[in-house]
Amino acid sequence: MSWLQVVALGLLQGLTEFIPVSSTGHLALFPALIGQESPSLFFDVAVHLGTLVAAIVFYAKDVGRALKGLGRMVKGLLSGEGRRVFREDQWARLAGLLAIAILPTVAIALALDDFTESMVTMPMLAASCMLITGTMLIVTDRIERRREAGVGSQQSDSTLGQAAGIGIGQGIAILPGISRSGACIITGILLGLEREFAVRFAFLLMIPTVLGAACYQAIDVVREGIDPAALTDALAAAAVAMVSGLAAIWITVKVVQRRWLWVFGVYCLVIGIFSLVFLSVRG
Known part of the structure; x- marks a missing residue:
């Protein structure tokens, strides 16, 4: 793999893991469109770990508070005060919501x-599913625009049912072309989460999801073994x-704040249609 391809795949993973496309x-379409084989499993895991680090760095304070909240939540459950802790401690609540969201994702993945x-x-x-992602992003954008700014569930009042629904959405995103972050954001907004919290929850949920995967x-x-020659490529791509x-997290947060979610939807539709036509013509 050339250095240009390494950088391109790393850049592609970093941007598209968080931008809901x-x-x-x-990663399924890019090699097919340029006539290259898909990267190895080790390479795929490495670039995903790169984006995992990005999420942890960007949301470092939230991650630290949620981990402490998780400790208080576990302590509350063991002492029989889990409901009270969940109700009164917003960071324990967030940890509980993330834990509940993970369960249906794991079930679907298995x-x-x-x-x-x-x-x-x-x-x-992948191309067909990109069309689904694009359509849902545009529809969700239209629905969300009808709400007043700031309306929707926040961290302090989001429910376990909403978290479970988001987890199901994330589980469906195991299909290539269905955006993981997009599925979480879409499901969150449709289930009543305030749009900015929906984005933050989606990216925080990504951390245990990618780590577990x-x-x-x-x-x-x-089992497959790691080719020493491919190690440098994988580490370089992970850094990229x-x-x-x-950068992608920052872009997505700003775009959602401005209610421009439809832009990502249009992009997915264009890429999906182009890929279907190109792959059909090429045979």
């Missing part, structure tokens, strides 16, 4: 585990993914 969709690897190498599926995939990486991921 589907990182898996782009149910589709046998098909995951094959789906990533199906560019036509990386640990799970590490077993297969060890981290830096571009930080």
Whole structure:
């Protein structure tokens, strides 16, 4: 793999992991469109870990407070005061919401585990799912625009049901072309979350999700073995993914604040249509 390809794939992962246009969709389509084989599992895990670091750095204060809140939540559950802690401690509440959101995601991921690897190498599926992502982003943008600014559930009053719904949305995003961040943001807004909190929750939820997926995939990486020659490429791409991921988080937050979610939707539709036409013509 050339250095240009390494940088391009790292940049692609970093930007599309947080900008709601589907990182898996782009990583499935990009090699197919330029006639290159899909990157190895180790490379894929490495660039995802790069974006994981970006999210932790960007939301460092929130992560620290949520971890402390998790400790208080566990202590409350053990002492029989879990409900009170969840109700009165907003950071324990956030930790609980994230924990609940993870459960349906894990269930869906395990149910589709046998098909995951094959789906990533199906560019036509990725292109089709990009159309779904684009359509849902535009529809959600139209619905959200009808609300008054600041209206919606915040960290202090979001419910376990909303968290579970977002977790289901994230689980569906195992399909290449369905944006993980987009699915979480869309589901959150449609379930009544205030738009800026929906974005923050989506990116915080990404941290345990990617960490868990990386640990799970590490077993297969060890089985396959790591090519020393590919190690430098993977680490370089991960570094690029981290830096571009930080920029992507900032961009997405600003775009959502300005209610421009539809822009990402239009992009997904254009890429999806172009890819379907190109792949069909090329055969």
